[in-house]
Amino acid sequence: MKARVTVTLKRGVLDPQGKAIGNALHGLGFPQVGEVRAGKVIELDLAETDHEKARAAVEEMCRKLLANLVVEDYAIEIA
Amino acid sequence: MHAAVVVFPGSNCDRDVALAVARATGRPPAMVWHGDTDLPRADLIVLPGGFSYGDYLRCGAMAAHSPVMRAVVERVKAGARVLGICNGFQILTEARLLPGALLRNASRKFVCRPVSLRVETTNGEFTRAYAPGETIRLPVAHGEGNYTADPETLARLEGEGRVVFRYVDGTNPNGSVNDIAGIMDATGRVMGLMPHPERASEAIHGSTDGARMFEGLVEALA
Numbered sequence: 001m002k003a004r005v006t007v008t009l010k011r012g013v014l015d016p017q018g019k020a021i022g023n024a025l026h027g028l029g030f031p032q033v034g035e036v037r038a039g040k041v042i043e044l045d046l047a048e049t050d051h052e053k054a055r056a057a058v059e060e061m062c063r064k065l066l067a068n069l070v071v072e073d074y075a076i077e078i079a
Numbered sequence: 080m081h082a083a084v085v086v087f088p089g090s091n092c093d094r095d096v097a098l099a100v101a102r103a104t105g106r107p108p109a110m111v112w113h114g115d116t117d118l119p120r121a122d123l124i125v126l127p128g129g130f131s132y133g134d135y136l137r138c139g140a141m142a143a144h145s146p147v148m149r150a151v152v153e154r155v156k157a158g159a160r161v162l163g164i165c166n167g168f169q170i171l172t173e174a175r176l177l178p179g180a181l182l183r184n185a186s187r188k189f190v191c192r193p194v195s196l197r198v199e200t201t202n203g204e205f206t207r208a209y210a211p212g213e214t215i216r217l218p219v220a221h222g223e224g225n226y227t228a229d230p231e232t233l234a235r236l237e238g239e240g241r242v243v244f245r246y247v248d249g250t251n252p253n254g255s256v257n258d259i260a261g262i263m264d265a266t267g268r269v270m271g272l273m274p275h276p277e278r279a280s281e282a283i284h285g286s287t288d289g290a291r292m293f294e295g296l297v298e299a300l301a
Contacts, residue, residue: 070178
């Protein structure tokens with residue numbers, strides 16, 4: 001199975017990278033762009049066939065390493 | 080005082096801090112590789128600055144889970160002192176030995192310059208050589224020193240006098256909340272700070288304010 005983890009900064013946490021991207025997009029002539037939030041995507045190959053087990057394992061990975069829950073949120077897609 | 084400096088792949092202040100420690104203790108500290116599972120006798124363990132594991136994933140995230148950190152956690156429980164400088168501070172927060180997190184500088188720029196710091200507490204061994212409220216000069220060199228914590232954690236840190244160093248009014252180089260530059264844990268055994276005391280430990284550095292941190296530790300833990 002494959003898992004796709006998206007890690008983003010929590011709402012309210014300053015995202016200087018997102019801000020820089022927003023400024024650059026305005027400079028390129030996209031005035032419709034409002035707030036920009038940048039994050040990261042982590043793709044995992046899992047030796048697992050059970051959907052629920054896969055999700056539980058990836059949840060644990062997120063809590064232990066992939067995301068810092070003090071400042072980040074994560075979302076998991078299993079496919 | 081026996082000291083150990085942990086060396087991670089990508090540490091780059093390990094030798095500087097070893098020299099500063101040796102000057103205070105009169106003997107070189109043990110240098111411990113990140114893959115080691117055992118620590119030598121050490122009253123003080125230093126996590127040095129640098130870019131451990133290339134700052135992959137998040138600053139300090141990989142190092143926080145390296146084999147040696149399990150031994151560091153055990154030693155803290157047994158009473159050892161741990162000092163995390165710059166990347167070492169980031170590692171301590173990722174390892175949950177200190178609360179909060181260090182975010183990208185609000186300016187989005189790497190800052191590398193001397194800063195003025197107010198010594199907020201002289202409780203504990205790390206700052207006993209300073210006077211309460213004293214202003215000292217230490218260099219910073221970081222891109223991710225913007226300290227943050229949730230409001231409850233912040234209130235606890237402030238209320239319990241665990242903010243150790245604060246950037247002097249109007250000079251905050253990274254946007255950290257409440258101008259926080261360094262904090263300690265509830266036991267007072269673990270301290271992390273973004274500025275580099277080892278880079279202000281000889282007259283030729285332009286300041287010896289950092290040397291006093293190590294001298295105070297030696298006095299306390301000798």
